[in-house]
Amino acid sequence: MLYIKCPHCGMRPQIEFSYGGDASVKRPELNKEISDQEWDDFVYNRKSLRGKHLELWQHLSGCRQWIKVERDTATHEIFKTFKANEEVA
Amino acid sequence: MSQDFRLDSVGLINRDKKLSFKFNGKKYFGYEGDTLASALLANGVHLVGRSFKYHRPRGFFGAGVDEPYAIVQLYRNNETEPNIKATEQELFEGLEAKSVNCWPSVNFDIGAINNFLKIFLPAGFYYKTFMWPKSFWYRIYEPFIRKAAGLGVASTKHDKERYEHKYEYCDLLIAGSGPSGLSSAYAAAKNGAKVILAEDKPRFGGSLLTDEVNIGNQSGKDWAEGIIAELKTMPNVVVKNRSQIFGYYDHNMLVMSEKVSDHLPKTKKYHPNKRLWYIRAKEVLISSGSIERPIVFGNNDTPGVMLSSAAKEYLKVYGVLVGKNPLIFTNNDSGYETAIEFQKHGVQPTVLDSRKNPESEIIDEAKSLGINIKNSYVVVAAQGYKKVKSADVASISDDKKQLGKIENIKCDCICVSGFWTPSIHLASQSGNKTKFKEEIDAFVPGTSKQQETTLGAANGVFSLEETLKTSFEKGRELSKKITDNDNEVSIPNVVEKKSSKHDKFWCVPLPAGKNYKRFLDFQNDVAVSDIEIALREGYRSIEHVKRYTTLGMATDQGKTSNLNGLQLVSEIENKVVPAVGHTTFRPPYTPISIGAIVGREVGKHSKPTRKSPMHSWHEKNNAVFVDAGVWLRPRYYKRGNENLFDGSKREAKNVRKNVGVCDVTTLGKIDIKGPDAAELLNRVYTNAWLKLPVGKARYGVMLREDGIVMDDGTTTRISENHYHMTTTTAQAANVLSHLEYYLQLVWPELNVNVVSTTEQWAGAAIAGPKSRDLLQKLFPNSDVSNEGLPFMGYMEGDLSGVEARIFRISFSGELAYEVNVESDYGNFMWEKIMEVGKEFNIQPYGTEALSTLRIEMGHVAGSELDGRTIPYDNALEGLVSKKKDFIGKRSLQRSAFTAEDRQRVVGVVPLDKQTSIPEGSHLVKDDKAPLPNPKLGHISASCWSVEYDNPFSLAILKDGKNMIGQKLFAMSPLKNKIIPVEIVSSHYVDPKGERVRS
């Protein structure tokens, strides 16, 4: 079970969180004309990386904040966590 | 029966407490402190079961967790548990156990015929023999295998035992209380670190209980007792026996199973049977020791053949002789230690040593005691069927390829030592890249992946002096890093006998003309010949060989078999062992009860049960409850002998005719506040929200980004910047997360706050033509006329002094209202409604009537919004704004979503107006078409229309728009029904929606 540092609450066990997918995906702006391909890439297409991956988690049973977690998908090592509005270096 | 094999005054058992127990129906005696295995051996019982595949007689091979075959079915306190190792089960008064794998009995076993039909059961037999002809599988193979095999029978009764889970954090977690674990625990504890020391056996001390060593001028055993006693007094130390750390998971979390009650006849009141510890440790020290490995020879599975260390443990801990004429077969000095113990207790052993001229202190001692030693000698095969009677032995050439003349010598047990295998399971589970250590012919941990260190024998260090030194130092060093204390502890002096090098010899060659089974894996019956077949058939990867032969795949995870299997593969393949590599170790290290893993989360405790504030009223009024997600809701209120069908029909009819009241507290409720609240709703819902006036409610549908309907509900504008959103009961939590996602990550510029208020409000839906009259009486000071409170209107009211929210919304399709009050007043509200409603013939109605009312009105709900439908499918496209953008809008342009013949909700009526259509039935054009019959749609919800008094269903049907009037068939193979039906509009009752506005 992973041990995740919530930037708001500190170290918490994985069971308090829910997974939210790839954090690098940006939702297209509202009211903007976009191609089918762009939309498909946003809704469906994911890279399923092996290695360092920036992902979203929500601290569901805690502060309810969505956070970004930089995690190695192969080793589960967590490098750094960020608040939702924090720039990822 | 007397205990013929028990020595006087030897061992750590309590001779003052005699215990009686039964094995296979026969009564025996043992002592407190015995295991089932030691007590049986004391009574001369060696035959405990039959092997898995060939049903060969099997006895005891080890004395602990490594035991591959002494597995029994245990009976305790009217319960039964399979897969119990007799070597681990502590004896208690009245214990009962039976053999497994025996049919009809351990002494006469029909399955043993497999032993003579070996041709049936070579490597890969599961994959080959039983594959053809296919028809044989169900009739012959499977029943035969089921009857003849298995490791016991699971109880079919509800498990009365309690299992607890515990979460713990510590600085150092130490696995094993042998010399290494004790030393590091002591050093770390002295530095003030929070230490947990776990020992899987009942007694602490590990190898110190059986090894003849001196530490700090006392026996190893006394030293261990002193350290444990001191550790137990320290507040920063938790010492646990009967506790097996069985899994090493991510981020230094380990799981330990503590047997709290297994050694007692009955679990004490308020005690759990087992306690599962989830431990997050800063540092883990693995001091799990090593397991003796066998040497492979003919018939090496005969009862009476066992590990030499096990024989020593039975003698020194339990005072039990495993034989009175022992033969010791060794390739290293450990066999001599066992021989010396036998000799000291009046039994003359013979030692066969595969080595030519070994010399060491231990061997000198054995010689001085006059023990008969034969060098360059091996056991070729054990003789005897249910018990060792003799051994075929021979000299062996220096290259270990040629056997000399075979002689037969009498013996009643064969104690084998093929040197030691470090227990690297935990290190390997943590992700440690293990490495092969040539000097000991075994793998040891390599580079740590997590915060773990392996010490002592588990790390391939067999010198006690070195183990103590490194363990004290490591415990001190790691704890210093955490606590910043650095208290010096002096490392005690050690007296141990120096041993000589072991022989790299692990398998005795077959003598010419003999075809003895030489077993590698005792639990799964994998012999040398099986590995040879697998390799001959082209399997190369050790992972494939493992799966094909099942080597190391039994419940003992190959603790005694893995390395010998690797040696064999490397020898045949002409590779070195590290190149062959070992298979992956996975948790659990030893079998763990399912009950312990599940813990307290069984039955009703598997999820919380949520009840509305009116629950006790429902109970008092004969409500029959139904699970609605985590909520308990009244399904109907039973009157007399009424069944569900009649009761719900009565309730629904009363709503249509008079007035009914339904508990709708379970609906999800979200409070939305902020200047941008309307903008958020406008982006989340498919319809327009910017112009909703204060005091008005609106129905809305929200989509996922892929265009699928996520949820629906009404949202009411309470004040300028304040909205009250309702969601379906099932989606409440998901909708809240969904809103938080967009507010926190996608549109953080929106100034809005959302919070769940589901628990804060109790809700009652009042529905029926007389509902307004009732409402007026409830709120005499409010104008609830059609003008004062129009359809989709909202007002606040005074319910006899309690503030209430009144919404004019309808799910039933009747004139209807929903009243909310703070939860604490829920019951007050409900009773008031019932009291005032009496003159209007009010009746409470449950979820079944609620469903009937919404189905015949054609209102979609969860069974239509099933995660596969878009607004059009639910006839909700009128709510999809063409002007503004919203979540999921772009997806609605997908060609499949705009197809001319897109599926759509329709009504379905059976032609006979009698037969109810099972939910889930498929709609097909031709009921006689060959299978698979093309499916046009499915029945999503069914009811008995109270308006028309015939069955009515909703369905999602391909090209539903153009199917009205068509005749189809509803087929339910599950219920064995084929029903001719007509497709009608989904709005079966009041299609213009006049009633809700009346």
Ligand SMILES: [Zn+2]
């Ligand atoms: Zn948090």
